[in-house]
Amino acid sequence: xxxxxxxxxxxxxxxxxxxxxxxxxxxxxxxxxxxxxxxxxxxxxxxxxxxxxxxxxxxxxxxxxxxxxxxxxxxxxxxxxxxxxxxxxxxxxxxxxxxxxxxxxxxxxxxxxxxxxxxxxxxxxxxxxxxxxxxxxxxxxxx
Amino acid sequence: xxxxxxxxxxxxxxxxxxxxxxxxxxxxxxxxxxxxxxxxxxxxxxxxxxxxxxxxxxxxxxxxxxxxxxxxxxxxxxxxxxxxxxxxxxxxxxxxxxxxxxxxxxxxxxxxxxxxxxxxxxxxxxxxxxxxxxxxxxxxxxxxxxxxxxxxxxxxxxxxxxxxxxxxxxxxxxxxxxxxxxxxxxxxxxxxxxxxxxxxxxxxxxxxxxxxxxxxxxxxxxxxxxxxxxxxxxxxxxxxxxxxxxxxxxxxxxxxxxxxxxxxxxxxxxxxxxxxxxxxxxxxxxxxxxxxxxxxxxxxxxxxxxxxxxxxxxxxxxxxxxxxxxxxxxxxxxxxxxxxxxxxxxxxxxxxxxxxxxxxxxxxxxxxxxxxxxxxxxxxxxxxxxxxxxxxxxxxxxxxxxxxxxxxxxxxxxxxxxxxxxxxxxxxxxxxxxxxxxxxxxxxxxxxxxxxxxxxxxxxxxxxxxxxxxxxxxxxxxxxxxxxxxxxxxxxxxxxxxxxxxxxxxxxxxxxxxxxxxxxxxxxxxxxxxxxxxxxxxxxxxxxxxxxxxxxxxxxxxxxxxxxxxxxxxxxxxxxxxxxxxxxxxxxxxxxxxxxxxxxxxxxxxxxxxxxxxxxxxxxxxxxxxxxxxxxxxxxxxxxxxxxxxxxxxxxx
Numbered sequence: 001x002x003x004x005x006x007x008x009x010x011x012x013x014x015x016x017x018x019x020x021x022x023x024x025x026x027x028x029x030x031x032x033x034x035x036x037x038x039x040x041x042x043x044x045x046x047x048x049x050x051x052x053x054x055x056x057x058x059x060x061x062x063x064x065x066x067x068x069x070x071x072x073x074x075x076x077x078x079x080x081x082x083x084x085x086x087x088x089x090x091x092x093x094x095x096x097x098x099x100x101x102x103x104x105x106x107x108x109x110x111x112x113x114x115x116x117x118x119x120x121x122x123x124x125x126x127x128x129x130x131x132x133x134x135x136x137x138x139x140x141x142x143x
Numbered sequence: 144x145x146x147x148x149x150x151x152x153x154x155x156x157x158x159x160x161x162x163x164x165x166x167x168x169x170x171x172x173x174x175x176x177x178x179x180x181x182x183x184x185x186x187x188x189x190x191x192x193x194x195x196x197x198x199x200x201x202x203x204x205x206x207x208x209x210x211x212x213x214x215x216x217x218x219x220x221x222x223x224x225x226x227x228x229x230x231x232x233x234x235x236x237x238x239x240x241x242x243x244x245x246x247x248x249x250x251x252x253x254x255x256x257x258x259x260x261x262x263x264x265x266x267x268x269x270x271x272x273x274x275x276x277x278x279x280x281x282x283x284x285x286x287x288x289x290x291x292x293x294x295x296x297x298x299x300x301x302x303x304x305x306x307x308x309x310x311x312x313x314x315x316x317x318x319x320x321x322x323x324x325x326x327x328x329x330x331x332x333x334x335x336x337x338x339x340x341x342x343x344x345x346x347x348x349x350x351x352x353x354x355x356x357x358x359x360x361x362x363x364x365x366x367x368x369x370x371x372x373x374x375x376x377x378x379x380x381x382x383x384x385x386x387x388x389x390x391x392x393x394x395x396x397x398x399x400x401x402x403x404x405x406x407x408x409x410x411x412x413x414x415x416x417x418x419x420x421x422x423x424x425x426x427x428x429x430x431x432x433x434x435x436x437x438x439x440x441x442x443x444x445x446x447x448x449x450x451x452x453x454x455x456x457x458x459x460x461x462x463x464x465x466x467x468x469x470x471x472x473x474x475x476x477x478x479x480x481x482x483x484x485x486x487x488x489x490x491x492x493x494x495x496x497x498x499x500x501x502x503x504x505x506x507x508x509x510x511x512x513x514x515x516x517x518x519x520x521x522x523x524x525x526x527x528x529x530x531x532x533x534x535x536x537x538x539x540x541x542x543x544x545x546x547x548x549x550x551x552x553x554x555x556x557x558x559x560x561x562x563x564x565x566x567x568x569x570x571x572x573x574x575x576x577x578x579x580x581x582x583x584x585x586x587x588x589x590x591x592x593x594x595x596x597x598x599x600x601x602x603x604x605x606x607x608x609x610x611x612x613x614x615x616x617x618x619x620x621x622x623x624x625x626x627x628x629x630x631x632x633x634x635x636x637x638x639x640x641x642x643x644x645x646x647x648x649x650x651x652x653x654x655x656x657x658x659x660x661x662x663x664x665x666x667x668x669x670x671x672x673x674x675x676x677x678x679x680x681x682x683x684x685x686x687x688x689x690x691x692x693x694x695x696x697x698x699x700x701x702x703x704x705x706x707x708x709x710x711x712x713x714x715x716x717x718x719x720x721x722x723x724x725x726x727x728x729x730x731x732x733x734x735x736x737x738x739x740x741x742x743x744x745x746x747x748x749x750x751x752x753x754x755x756x757x758x759x760x761x762x763x764x765x766x767x768x769x770x771x772x773x774x775x776x777x778x779x780x781x782x783x784x785x786x787x788x789x790x791x792x793x794x795x796x
Contacts, residue, residue: 008252012793017214018654018674025212028241036252039259039793040242042213044718044781048765053790061794073645074654076674077764078738087769113656119246 009063009129013040013122014049016081019070022112032119035126038066045069046107047080051091058100059137064129067107068121074111081109101132146265147178147203149194151185151210153240160244162254166209169258173265177201185210186219194220195227204229205268209237209261230273232717232780237264259793266792270785274717279759281367282467283708286311288359288647291319292338292690293682294472295345296697297704301470302350304705309464310345311354311373314403316421317342319474320683321690323404323498325505325512328554329585335420335507342422355423360461362650365739365760366677367467367713377457378427380414384452387424389416391444391453400432402509405502408495408517409509414444414453419507428453468677468707470700471661472693473647475683478533478541478637486532486605486634492517493612494605494632496532497551504558514562516631519610523566523630526559527614528552529602530572533637541637543658546687548635549576553589555633560593568595569627571602571616579689598625605632638687651678652762660686671700679703718780719761720768727753727775733767742767742776 015021021042027034043049046069054065067088069081088107095102106125110118148170152158163181170179178201182190185208197203206224210216213236221231239257247253283306287298290312298310310317321327322342324334345351354373361372380391397413404417413433416426426444434441435455445453480489480496487494493516495503506512516523530552534545549572556568570589575597577583589595600617607613611628618625640659641647648655653673654662661684664672671679679700682693707713720733720742729752734742739762745755754767754776765778774783 008255010793012790021212022214025214025238025241028212028245031245033248034246036243036247036249036256039256039263040238041263041786041789042238043765043786044778045764045766048769048778048781048786050769050783050786053786056787057790057794060791062790070654073649076652076654077762077766078649078652080738080764080766083736083766083769111656112654112662 008037009134010061011038011064011066011126011129012057012062013038013066013068014043014046014053015040016046016069016076017042017044018076019074019112020068020110020118023068023110023114023118026112026115027118030115032115034119034122037126037129038122045075045077045080046084047077049084049088051087054091054105055098058095058104058135059098063132063135064104064106064125066121066125068110069107071109071111099137100135103128103132104135144175144205144269145177145201145203146175146205146207146268147194147197147201148176148180148207148209148261148265149185149197150179150181150239150261151190151208152181152183153210154184157210157240157244160247160250160253161239161257162250165254166239166257166261170261170265173262175269176265178203186216191219191223194223198224198227198229205233205271207235207237207261207264207268209239209257209264211240212238212242232271232274233268235264235268235271237261262796263789263792266788267785270782270788272779274779276714276717277758278712278714279367281708281711281713282369282465283307284309284466285468285470285704286369286371286464286466287470287472289319289472289474289682289684290317290345290353290355291472291474291682291693292321292341293474293693293697294319294470295341296694297470297472297681297701298351299341299344299348300698300701301704302348304701306350306704306708308351309354309466310351311357311359313356313358314417315356315378315425315427316417316423317345317353317355318420318422320498322418322420323406323501323505325501325508326554326558327690328550329579329581331554331557339420342420346422353423354462356427359647359650362469365762366707368759369466369469369677371464371466373462373464375460375462377459378425379430379433379453379455379457380426380428381452381454381457382423382425384450385425386450387416387426388449389426390447390449391426392416394443394447396441396443397432397434400429405509406496406499408499408502468679468704469651470679470681470704471647471651471653471684472681472697472700473641473644473684475638475687476641478639480634480636482539483532483634483636485603486529486632491605491607491612493630494634496634496636497548497555498636500555500633501551504555504562514559521630522563524563525627525629526556526566526568526631526633527612527627527629528556528568528570528633528635529614530570530635531601531637532634534635535573536637541639541658543687544576545635545638547689549586550579550582550689552633552635553577553586553595556589556595557593560595568593569629570595570597571614572597572599573601579691600625638683640684644684651675653678660684671696671703677707715759716763718763718778719758720756720763720765720776720778722754722756723775723777724753726773728773729753730772732770732772733776736766736770738764738766
């Protein structure tokens with residue numbers, strides 16, 4: 001039961017509540033138009049994002065995953081985004097071993113006031129995933 | 144499980160670009176969903192009643208509202224479901240407005256996206272567990288950082304309400320920028336005459352403890368229970384002995400210290416009291432200029448001081464204080480003239496900034512209130528004011544308006560005419576922004592009564608010619624080029640955030656925008672709150688602001704603190720980390736990663752070591768949950784299962 005329009009791909013976004021989710025809200029309030037492929041999951045902090053969530057998403061059918069947190073030194077929880085950066089940087093190197101193009105994963109920092117930057121990020125990343133096309137990995141058995 | 148889903152039209156905001164009826168129809172097909180409906184305005188009172196009625200009639204045990212951002216209305220709806228008897232964590236909000244209807248143009252794609260987002264929320268809410276708050280005690284003391292007019296107002300209002308206040312000011316005296324102004328618009332009140340009494344009140348209030356010439360080193364804790372380390376910077380003068388007589392300042396042989404108070408209009412002594420009305424009126428030594436420090440010998444002030452207050456060996460002192468709330472009122476800075484090369488970049492002594500001119504106009508300033516130009520101390524006949532010197536200029540990264548320059552320029556032009564009756568002032572402006580009460584009348588008065596010539600256009604260049612400054616600009620109303628030969632040029636320099644605003648924000652765990660101004664909780668409805676509970680904002684640290692707005696915010700922040708402190712106990716956020724002691728292997732990686740030192744090791748009765756979360760200290764970031772190798776520590780409300788349920792709702796279904 002897919003509700004995705006045929007030209008859309010599946011992109012999962014993990015956004016921290018304090019900065020990037022707010023930035024996406026700001027983009028909305030400012031009516032900054034974006035492609036519709038992305039689905040956002042709200043997490044308290046980018047440090048909450050377990051790299052395995054991303055792997056799970058990509059193996060289970062996502063074509064791209066985006067993570068965004070607060071700018072370094074602007075984390076609501078002091079240094080959650082630094083933990084995120086280390087983990088996600090490692091993940092980026094691991095993905096090719098799983099047969100997944102690392103370009104399908106992107107992480108960045110966007111503050112609550114940067115609506116335009118969010119629009120740009122979504123637009124660019126969606127374009128990038130579309131260039132890569134749908135991801136074909138052996139589907140995991142649904143739990 | 145009986146999930147009810149309420150899809151909001153939000154007038155046309157959502158229903159305009161999303162087929163809400165179809166979203167409801169598709170949602171009804173989801174396992175566990177027993178009820179799905181649409182409503183015009185779910186957040187309205189009848190809308191909330193609709194939810195409560197459905198909880199009762201349909202026997203719902205979980206609720207999803209698909210509407211605006213949870214950052215907007217999550218608390219509203221949590222209260223709604225709680226009133227109907229559900230645990231408030233049996234609620235999820237699907238954001239189909241900010242993230243869908245407002246950003247996507249195609250109704251078909253938007254509807255598909257909304258259906259999926261609602262599905263994610265349904266899958267998450269099915270995993271939700273009831274959570275319960277605990278209560279904890281509040282320390283009813285408040286810290287105010289910054290002793291400008293906003294901070295003083297906040298401190299006085301809190302203290303008058305019976306709260307104990309600590310006021311920390313980094314410079315040697317309270318007063319901030321307002322203390323430096325000569326007059327205030329639009330009444331031409333003498334600035335220090337109206338501020339002075341407030342400063343004295345701050346000094347004399349028995350509920351206010353003033354830490355002047357002090358800075359915040361460290362802030363630990365959470366709302367209701369903060370531990371603050373305050374660094375009392377070395378003044379090299381024992382303030383318990385100093386009487387503020389000023390003899391040291393008179394006799395000090397080092398006469399070329401930079402005068403921070405007067406923005407360098409004239410030099411001051413190495414030991415100085417910043418201004419006659421300073422609170423506290425105590426001397427301090429500037430070691431960068433003092434001969435005892437630079438040359439190792441002098442000691443004049445130590446010899447002359449009648450109370451033997453001078454102490455060259457003084458060190459910074461760290462004081463620890465405990466408070467329950469913090470008001471941040473750290474103010475603003477002004478752009479460095481060096482960033483404006485077209486206006487001389489600081490090379491020409493007769494091109495000065497508005498705040499410098501303010502000191503020149505002031506009777507207690509370096510020129511005793513006589514208008515003279517810095518180069519030859521002659522009285523200027525032609526004065527040119529340049530508004531928006533740096534403001535509203537994308538090319539130097541300041542696209543915003545500095546708020547009060549239009550007004551103070553009009554004021555300074557009027558004062559110039561008062562001081563030098565045969566003078567002529569010109570103002571180059573982009574737009575005159577005077578929206579306050581009595582403001583527009585004031586700028587008109589400057590033009591009509593005082594004959595100030597307003598030229599609409601920007602100045603392209605300022606350069607010297609003989610002992611005059613040539614100001615070249617455009618008059619966009621006449622469509623011509625203008626050249627004015629000026630004796631003195633005053634730049635209305637742009638307001639910027641303090642250079643250490645970012646560091647302060649880090650200590651406070653609050654956010655700041657691209658320009659370094661602190662971000663309020665909601666731009667319209669929560670202007671003095673931050674997203675960190677217990678931390679409030681007042682004044683220009685949040686954005687350029689004039690005196691009445693700053694005072695208003697100071698009082699507003701104080702009333703927020705009063706409201707917070709009206710309860711003896713506060714409720715904790717139950718969305719904190721929780722350890723499953725059966726699966727915890729005691730590796731204690733979480734203890735090391737926790738940014739808040741909220742996890743301690745605990746020995747169980749059988750001697751096994753496990754992690755233990757101190758609930759009130761845990762801020763709920765979830766770094767520990769992603770660190771734990773065996774999933775034993777889970778951030779409540781954002782557990783692995785809950786987040787994976789959302790991932791699977793997008794990917795697998």
